[in-house]
Amino acid sequence: MDLIAGLKDIVGDTQVLTGDATAPYRDDWTKKFPSDPLCVVRPATTDEVSAIVKLAAETGTPVVPASGRTGLTGGAQANGQILLSVERMNKIREIRPDARTAIVEAGVILSNLHEACEAKNLVFPLTFGAKGSAMIGGVLSTNAGGSNVVRYGSTRGLCLGLEVVLADGRVMNLMSELHKDNSGYALKDLFIGAEGTLGIITAAVMKLSPKPAAYATAMVATPTLPDALKLLNRLQIATGGAVEAFEFMPRSYIEGHLARFPDQREPFDAPHDINLMVEVGALAPRDATPGDVGSVPIVDYLEEVLAEMMEDGAVLDAVVARNEAQRREMWQRREEAAQVTTGRLPLVNCDVALPLDKVHVFLERMEQVLAELDADAQWICVSHLGDGNVHYTAYPSKKDPALQDALVEKVEDVVLSLGGSFSAEHGIGQYKKPSMARRKNPVAIDVMRTIKAALDPQNLLNPGKVLPD
Amino acid sequence: MDLIAGLKDIVGDTQVLTGDATAPYRDDWTKKFPSDPLCVVRPATTDEVSAIVKLAAETGTPVVPASGRTGLTGGAQANGQILLSVERMNKIREIRPDARTAIVEAGVILSNLHEACEAKNLVFPLTFGAKGSAMIGGVLSTNAGGSNVVRYGSTRGLCLGLEVVLADGRVMNLMSELHKDNSGYALKDLFIGAEGTLGIITAAVMKLSPKPAAYATAMVATPTLPDALKLLNRLQIATGGAVEAFEFMPRSYIEGHLARFPDQREPFDAPHDINLMVEVGALAPRDATPGDVGSVPIVDYLEEVLAEMMEDGAVLDAVVARNEAQRREMWQRREEAAQVTTGRLPLVNCDVALPLDKVHVFLERMEQVLAELDADAQWICVSHLGDGNVHYTAYPSKKDPALQDALVEKVEDVVLSLGGSFSAEHGIGQYKKPSMARRKNPVAIDVMRTIKAALDPQNLLNPGKVLPD
Structure with a gap:
C-alpha cells in the first residue's frame, strides 16, 4: 500500500503535506537543523497518531514527532521521514481548579495554557522565552526547564499523568491525576525527556499552582x-x-x-x-x-x-x-x-548545570580557557542562577569547526571538573550527541540503548536522536 | 565452581550465612512473607555487590536485595535464592550543608540519616513509622512516601543521584548532585521504585531541606x-x-x-x-x-x-x-x-490513593460495600489526607480467602470509580500483583515486562515481584 495514500486515509487529504507544501515545516527556531521530510502529517486525535505509527511500523518508515520546533538541539529534524506535527491536537480538555490540574493535548501552546490557568487564578508555572510557540508535547519530550524551576521544578515534576503512542501504535494510558501512585515502574518519568525516541506523547495531566497574590x-x-x-x-x-x-x-x-x-x-x-x-x-x-x-x-x-x-x-x-x-x-x-545570544555567527552554545556555588568558578576558568584557545573570541552568558544552570555562548574569531569542537570540549572539561553536567535543560537532540558519547556514564548509555532497542526494535521513532551512534 | 565458596571468596567467610544462621533474616515486619533463602550474603562495598551479582549471573542464581525488611507487600521475600543484605553498606559518606545534599549508602537506616542531618540544622524530610529499621536502599526501591510527602514529595523527588548494580554486575554511576540534568533517559527515576527487579541500588545522593525554625x-x-x-x-x-x-x-x-x-x-x-x-x-x-x-x-x-x-x-x-x-x-x-492496624487477623490491607476531595466519598461507599459483603466485618483507616493516601484495613468476620479477595476487589472498584489508584506508597511486591494484573493499563504492564526482559534477560533480580505472572 502506498504510504502517502494510507496516511491520507487516516487523517484526510488536506492533512498530509508533500513537496513544496512542507516548506513551513522545514526550519526550526535555530535554522541550524533544516528538515526535508518525506511528508508532514497533522493528526487531530490520539487514534490518528496511533494509526499513523502503525502504518509507519508496517512500512518501516521513521516518524519524527514535532510540535513548536523551538528546541535548540535539533531534536525535531526530519529528513526523508514522516514529520508528525501535533499542532492540531491543541485542546485544553479540562482545567480542574479544585484538583489543581490541567488535562491538555500535546499541541497546546505553552502561553495558551498560561492564559487559561490565569483566568482561573491558577498558574502553570513553567515558562521560557519561546512560550508563545512551544507546545506541551515538546515541553514534555525535552523535560523543559526555564525561569521558574527554582520554585516549581522542571517539566517532569509538573506532570502527573501521560498518554503515549508506542512504536507499534498501541496507546499507553497513564493519565493519572494523583500525587501518589506507586503502581510499577516509573514509565511516565521515562517517556518524559526521551525526545520522542521511545514513544509519541499525545496528552498529559499537568499540575497547577495557586497564583501568587x-x-x-x-x-x-x-x-x-x-x-x-x-x-x-x-x-x-x-x-x-x-x-x-x-x-x-x-x-x-x-x-x-x-x-x-x-x-x-x-x-x-x-x-x-x-x-x-x-x-x-x-x-x-x-x-x-x-x-x-x-x-x-x-x-x-x-x-x-x-x-x-x-x-x-x-x-x-x-x-x-x-x-x-x-x-x-x-x-x-x-x-x-535567544535572540541576543544567537544573533551572530560562528557560535558555540553550551547549556550546562553546575553546583550553585561553582558558577563563578566556571566563568573565571572559562575566561582563561577561552583566551588560551582563541585570544579574539568573545562570550555572553545568561543563567538561571537559582538552579546553577548556565547558558554559555562563545563566539570564536573565525569559522573553524575544529576550534568550535575544541571549545565545546573545554567547556565540558571545566564543567565536569566542578561536578556539573554537560546538559541542563535543552536536551540532547543531535547537537549534544558527541557530548553524550564523551561524558555520560557508558553503562548508563548502554542501558538507554537497551531500552530503546526493546521498545522500538525497528528504530523508527525519531531515530538518530539522543543516543550516541 | 561452588556458589557458596565463590560468595565467601568475595565477602569473606563470616559474611555468607547458610542454614540456621539465616534465621534472623527469615521474617519481615509483616510476618506474612517468610524467607527461606539459599544463603544470606552481606557485602560491604559496591564492588562486592557487583561481584556477587556477576557470580549469580554466571551460575543462574536469583538474587533478592533486602535492607530493613519493613516493606508491607513481600517485596524482599527470598526462597531458595541469594538474600543480599545491604546492612553493612551503612555509611553516610558526606553531608554537604551548602549544597543541601547527603551522599549515603543503601544500608543507612532512615532515622540515622535524620539525626545526622539534624546535627547540621538540616532535614531529610521523608519519615514514617518504620524509620528506625528501614534503610535507604529499600526506601528508594519502593519510592516510599510517609507523613511529610504533602510538603516535600515522595522518595523519587528527594533523590538527585543514584548508583546501581545491574543484572550483569556492571555498576551504573548516576551520582549527580545537580537539580537540572537532562542527559538522556530518566534512568534514576526508572530504577527508583523498581523494587530491586531492574538493578540493586547501592548508593544515592539525597536532597536535604533547611530545618524549620x-x-x-x-x-x-x-x-x-x-x-x-x-x-x-x-x-x-x-x-x-x-x-x-x-x-x-x-x-x-x-x-x-x-x-x-x-x-x-x-x-x-x-x-x-x-x-x-x-x-x-x-x-x-x-x-x-x-x-x-x-x-x-x-x-x-x-x-x-x-x-x-x-x-x-x-x-x-x-x-x-x-x-x-x-x-x-x-x-x-x-x-x-502499623502496630494498631495489623494487630488482629484475618485482615485485608489496602494502600490506596484518591483525589483529596474524594476520600470521604470512598469511606462512605466502603461502609455500604463492607456491610453488603460481610455484615460483621470491621475496619480501621489512617490516612495521609494531605496526599489523598488512605491506608484502609478491613477485618472480615471469618478466615475465608475468597471473601478477602472479594473485599480487595471491591475496594479497588470503589477507588477506581473515584479516579484513584490501587497502590499509593507501599509498592507492589507480591501482595499487589493480582491488583496490578487487574487494574493497571495492560499496555503499561507490557512495557514494564519488555524493560524487565531487556535489562534482566535471565530474570535473576528479585524475580516474581512487581510484574504480574
Missing part, C-alpha cells in the same frame, strides 16, 4: 556572584522558598541585549558586571493583598532586604518594579535571551 | 472531612505551602490505638469521629524565632486559625502542642499505625 520583582546588581547567592539564600529562608526566579546576566549580556534591541533601556543608571533579575511570589493573606504589585507588603519586604544588603556592601544597586509594565520590561530583557 | 503541631477535630480540607487549604495558602503533615485518624483508629497501647491518652476530652494531626513548619526569621516550639509566632498563628474556624463551626476541638513532649505524643499516635 502579588509579585515583587527587581533588578539587582551585586559585587560578586557569591554575594548574589547570599541574597538568594536570604530570600529563600525568609519566604519559605517563594523565590520564583533568580536570573543572572553579566554586563556582556546587557550590552548584547541593547545592541539587538536598541529601544530597550539599561537596567541601572551605571553599568554593572553582575545583573540579577529577582522575583518573589507572595500568597494571600499573610504576605500580601491582591492588587497592584507596587502597593503590597512583599515588595516592601524585598526593598527592606535590598536596602540592608546595600548598607553591608553586598548589593550595589537595585530597582524594584513599581507596576506591571516595569515588571514586564525586566522579564522581557531576560526572555529575549 | 519551629513547628506548630496540633490535634484537631472537624465535623466532616470537607471541613478538614478547608483547614488544609487555608493553612497552605496562608503559609505558602508550609504544612508538613496532615494526617487523618477516624474514631475507630483512636480506639484501636488505645486498645493496643493502653497507657496512651485520648487526643481530646470527648471522642470525635474525625481526628487530624496537623503540623506546620516555620522558617526564620519572618514566621518564627528558633527556640521552644510553644513560644513562637507560628503556633499563635495556628491557634488563631483554629479559633476562627471553631467559631464558624468548621472545627469542633483542637489541642496545640505546648512543648516537644506533647508534639512527640501526637506523632507517636500516628506512627504506631
Whole structure:
C-alpha cells in the first residue's frame, strides 16, 4: 500500500503535506537543523497518531514527532521521514481548579495554557522565552526547564499523568491525576525527556499552582556572584522558598541585549558586571493583598532586604518594579535571551548545570580557557542562577569547526571538573550527541540503548536522536 | 565452581550465612512473607555487590536485595535464592550543608540519616513509622512516601543521584548532585521504585531541606472531612505551602490505638469521629524565632486559625502542642499505625490513593460495600489526607480467602470509580500483583515486562515481584 495514500486515509487529504507544501515545516527556531521530510502529517486525535505509527511500523518508515520546533538541539529534524506535527491536537480538555490540574493535548501552546490557568487564578508555572510557540508535547519530550524551576521544578515534576503512542501504535494510558501512585515502574518519568525516541506523547495531566497574590520583582546588581547567592539564600529562608526566579546576566549580556534591541533601556543608571533579575511570589493573606504589585507588603519586604544588603556592601544597586509594565520590561530583557545570544555567527552554545556555588568558578576558568584557545573570541552568558544552570555562548574569531569542537570540549572539561553536567535543560537532540558519547556514564548509555532497542526494535521513532551512534 | 565458596571468596567467610544462621533474616515486619533463602550474603562495598551479582549471573542464581525488611507487600521475600543484605553498606559518606545534599549508602537506616542531618540544622524530610529499621536502599526501591510527602514529595523527588548494580554486575554511576540534568533517559527515576527487579541500588545522593525554625503541631477535630480540607487549604495558602503533615485518624483508629497501647491518652476530652494531626513548619526569621516550639509566632498563628474556624463551626476541638513532649505524643499516635492496624487477623490491607476531595466519598461507599459483603466485618483507616493516601484495613468476620479477595476487589472498584489508584506508597511486591494484573493499563504492564526482559534477560533480580505472572 502506498504510504502517502494510507496516511491520507487516516487523517484526510488536506492533512498530509508533500513537496513544496512542507516548506513551513522545514526550519526550526535555530535554522541550524533544516528538515526535508518525506511528508508532514497533522493528526487531530490520539487514534490518528496511533494509526499513523502503525502504518509507519508496517512500512518501516521513521516518524519524527514535532510540535513548536523551538528546541535548540535539533531534536525535531526530519529528513526523508514522516514529520508528525501535533499542532492540531491543541485542546485544553479540562482545567480542574479544585484538583489543581490541567488535562491538555500535546499541541497546546505553552502561553495558551498560561492564559487559561490565569483566568482561573491558577498558574502553570513553567515558562521560557519561546512560550508563545512551544507546545506541551515538546515541553514534555525535552523535560523543559526555564525561569521558574527554582520554585516549581522542571517539566517532569509538573506532570502527573501521560498518554503515549508506542512504536507499534498501541496507546499507553497513564493519565493519572494523583500525587501518589506507586503502581510499577516509573514509565511516565521515562517517556518524559526521551525526545520522542521511545514513544509519541499525545496528552498529559499537568499540575497547577495557586497564583501568587502579588509579585515583587527587581533588578539587582551585586559585587560578586557569591554575594548574589547570599541574597538568594536570604530570600529563600525568609519566604519559605517563594523565590520564583533568580536570573543572572553579566554586563556582556546587557550590552548584547541593547545592541539587538536598541529601544530597550539599561537596567541601572551605571553599568554593572553582575545583573540579577529577582522575583518573589507572595500568597494571600499573610504576605500580601491582591492588587497592584507596587502597593503590597512583599515588595516592601524585598526593598527592606535590598536596602540592608546595600548598607553591608553586598548589593550595589537595585530597582524594584513599581507596576506591571516595569515588571514586564525586566522579564522581557531576560526572555529575549535567544535572540541576543544567537544573533551572530560562528557560535558555540553550551547549556550546562553546575553546583550553585561553582558558577563563578566556571566563568573565571572559562575566561582563561577561552583566551588560551582563541585570544579574539568573545562570550555572553545568561543563567538561571537559582538552579546553577548556565547558558554559555562563545563566539570564536573565525569559522573553524575544529576550534568550535575544541571549545565545546573545554567547556565540558571545566564543567565536569566542578561536578556539573554537560546538559541542563535543552536536551540532547543531535547537537549534544558527541557530548553524550564523551561524558555520560557508558553503562548508563548502554542501558538507554537497551531500552530503546526493546521498545522500538525497528528504530523508527525519531531515530538518530539522543543516543550516541 | 561452588556458589557458596565463590560468595565467601568475595565477602569473606563470616559474611555468607547458610542454614540456621539465616534465621534472623527469615521474617519481615509483616510476618506474612517468610524467607527461606539459599544463603544470606552481606557485602560491604559496591564492588562486592557487583561481584556477587556477576557470580549469580554466571551460575543462574536469583538474587533478592533486602535492607530493613519493613516493606508491607513481600517485596524482599527470598526462597531458595541469594538474600543480599545491604546492612553493612551503612555509611553516610558526606553531608554537604551548602549544597543541601547527603551522599549515603543503601544500608543507612532512615532515622540515622535524620539525626545526622539534624546535627547540621538540616532535614531529610521523608519519615514514617518504620524509620528506625528501614534503610535507604529499600526506601528508594519502593519510592516510599510517609507523613511529610504533602510538603516535600515522595522518595523519587528527594533523590538527585543514584548508583546501581545491574543484572550483569556492571555498576551504573548516576551520582549527580545537580537539580537540572537532562542527559538522556530518566534512568534514576526508572530504577527508583523498581523494587530491586531492574538493578540493586547501592548508593544515592539525597536532597536535604533547611530545618524549620519551629513547628506548630496540633490535634484537631472537624465535623466532616470537607471541613478538614478547608483547614488544609487555608493553612497552605496562608503559609505558602508550609504544612508538613496532615494526617487523618477516624474514631475507630483512636480506639484501636488505645486498645493496643493502653497507657496512651485520648487526643481530646470527648471522642470525635474525625481526628487530624496537623503540623506546620516555620522558617526564620519572618514566621518564627528558633527556640521552644510553644513560644513562637507560628503556633499563635495556628491557634488563631483554629479559633476562627471553631467559631464558624468548621472545627469542633483542637489541642496545640505546648512543648516537644506533647508534639512527640501526637506523632507517636500516628506512627504506631502499623502496630494498631495489623494487630488482629484475618485482615485485608489496602494502600490506596484518591483525589483529596474524594476520600470521604470512598469511606462512605466502603461502609455500604463492607456491610453488603460481610455484615460483621470491621475496619480501621489512617490516612495521609494531605496526599489523598488512605491506608484502609478491613477485618472480615471469618478466615475465608475468597471473601478477602472479594473485599480487595471491591475496594479497588470503589477507588477506581473515584479516579484513584490501587497502590499509593507501599509498592507492589507480591501482595499487589493480582491488583496490578487487574487494574493497571495492560499496555503499561507490557512495557514494564519488555524493560524487565531487556535489562534482566535471565530474570535473576528479585524475580516474581512487581510484574504480574
